[in-house]
Amino acid sequence: MKHCLAAYCSVYKVAVVLQKFIKGLNSIVNRLALAIVILIFCGIFIFPLFHDGENTKAVKSELQQIGIALGKYYQENNKWPSSGGRSVAEALAGEGEAKAFYSHERLDPEGRFIDPWEKPYRYFFSNDACAVQSAGPDEKFADGMNVGSDDYWYAPR
Secondary structure, three states, X not given: OHHHHHHHHHHHHHHHHHHHHHHHHHHHHHHHHHHHHHHHHHHHHHHHHHOOOHHHHHHHHHHHHHHHHHHHHHHXXXXXXXXXXXXXXXXXXXXXXXXXXXXXXXXXXXXXXXXXXXXXOEEEEOXXXXXXXXXXXXXXXXXXXXXXXXXXXXXXO
16 A cells, blocks of 8 residues: 555656646746737837838838929919829920929839839829829739728828
8 A cells, every 4th residue: 555655646746747847838838929929019010110111211202202393383384284104204304395393213114203112103183282102012002992001102281
């Protein structure tokens, strides 16, 4: 009976040690999982707030310059350029003897201003306002219910 009791105590002690080891391991795994979730959260939501790449800075500057040039064009001509990227580019570049309002470094083969990701800008005109849109890094424009979180906009106030 003594041998059974001693064997039982030994097995019990091993079981307790194993249980503590597993509990500790489980705690470490939980902490690692939490750390991974926090890193992913920071990578998705926090890092982009503080990281402005060269393309992002360029597109913000270009949108503002194009928007200001469109405003000046409207003030001088009392109308917006004809719709379409090529018409806007021609109007702002001052084709022929017309006054130039803006000069852009990048043009696509059709003569439209393009963003740093080589997609043409989009232009929206109303009676007295305009907006300029870049598709952003994913190179897809937000349309209707498809709201692109990486699109860039400029609309003068």
